Amino acid sequence: MIPLLLSAEAEADAPFVTRLRATGTSMHSADASLVESDALGATFAGKSGLFAIDGATADDLDGDVVLVRPQAGRVERLLRSGSPHNTLLVTERCDQLCVMCSQPPKKTHDDRFDLLEQACLLAEPDTLIGISGGEPTLYKDQLLGMVERVLTARPDLRFHILTNAQHFDADDISRLRASLYRQVSWGIPLYAAEPALHDEIVGKRGAFAQLEEGFAHLIMAGARVELRTVLVTPNHHALPDLARYVAARLQFVEAWSIMQLENIGFAKGRWSNLYVDHRADFRPIGMALTLATLHNVRAQLFNFPRCTVPADFRKYAIASISDWKRKFASACEACREQSQCSGFFEWHPDDHAETCVEPL
Ligand code: SF4
Structure with a gap:
């Protein structure tokens, strides 16, 4: 690490x-x-x-x-110089309480926007800067102001911003249509097509309905969106329905990332209830990937070690884990696909990592 x-x-x-x-x-x-x-x-x-x-x-x-x-x-x-994995945390406050949150929210906010803006202006040329939280758009005006000033001064940079998309409104559409927002993509979580299930996973009643409104505003703004779905027991068998929803309603997204769970934050204490051993039942995931692909939605698997994915679906599994928090099992040294593989999060249980790999 x-x-x-x-x-x-x-x-x-x-x-x-x-x-x-x-x-x-x-x-x-x-x-x-x-x-x-x-x-x-x-x-x-x-x-x-x-x-x-x-x-x-x-x-x-x-x-x-x-x-x-x-x-x-x-x-x-x-x-970090030379790293493709740089993410700035803008707040630890959040208005959702996801069952598997990897960074459980705090009530307090340490306002660092000025300092983070100075950092962005010093970034290496052509850097992609991640923004995360908490929920960054709780401070939407400060966030957008920072992004706009940085991209005006440094048009070579790009941002990828994680957001629950609960806080966009019609007034944002014209602002987000500005050409500099072509340098910005939004990573937005959606966990199920069934509103009650999505709301249950994010711990907020009405979140799904609010998210649909957020998507509508982002579509009107021509925003670039990556959809994100963390795999947990409650949505495992609902993934094919979610794929149909994405194909029917959200075809504008640039990518749909289905993400395996991190053993940290809330998920650590709820691991046995939430973790899906995809090796035991890959069918709902495979069906979701197939449906998405058939409808021209670019699907991808994050945090799925390649050897744990059936060969027909291995092409979807990408090296998604940031370098600073990634590890491999001892047997991975003999694997020809290590450079394409996500490996495991540093905090993934060693006994599981060591026993589930089969070098390719
Ligand atoms: S053996 Fe290791 S490097 Fe190879 S696919 Fe499996 S987890 Fe990835």
Whole structure:
């Protein structure tokens, strides 16, 4: 696992964003240059003064855009250099309470939009930046303002924003039609075609109806949408019906991602009730994939190790897990398809991972 939070000491009192430069000269006034380093850490100097980071080498950190939080004694690696998996958490508040939530919501909100905007402006060229929560659109005006300012200054960047789509309204349509939103895609969860089942999974009465309205506004805006469905016991056998719904009502989506469960957050304590062993019964998943494909909906499987998927459906299983939280079983070293495989989340039970793989 690649650590995203590191210990640090800084001269400054207030949090600040900077880009770390271990080699060469600084290119931007917000860059910090390497002062000294050893195998345990590195010290940098920038316009906010000196700061020392423990737990990573200067080479590891070179090019990273970080948030230094002196009072907390921490550094957050917001945008890791060279990584295709960079996601910014804009809030931990949420208005849903999904049964399997991987990041259970908090009641408090730490407003970091200004700092996150500074980080985006320092991103490497052509970076895809993920935005997640909590529910980012609880702060819709701040979110859209940040996205618009960043993309105006840096049209090479793209955003992928996870949202429950409960907070779009008719007034947003003209705003989201702006050409810069072609650089933005929205990852939106839908768990069942049956409103009561979707509402039960997300823990919010009326969520499905609100989501349908959200989709209508996004369609009117020409928004780019990736649909996301986490596989849990309650929706396992409802997937074919969901595929029919997607084919009939949501053909505008760019992709439909069916995602295996993460053993973290709420799902960890409810694992035996929620986890579907897709090796034991792949039929509803296979039927959903087939129906989607027949209707020209691009379906894909996230977090499904390729060898655990029947050969006919393996092409749908992509390397979806971010590098910093991905692991493989020992036997995977002998597998020819490791580079195409999701592997497992770092927090997936080892005994299960070690016993369910069959190298291809
Ligand atoms: S053996 Fe490992 S790398 Fe190969 S498909 Fe299975 S999980 Fe993936």
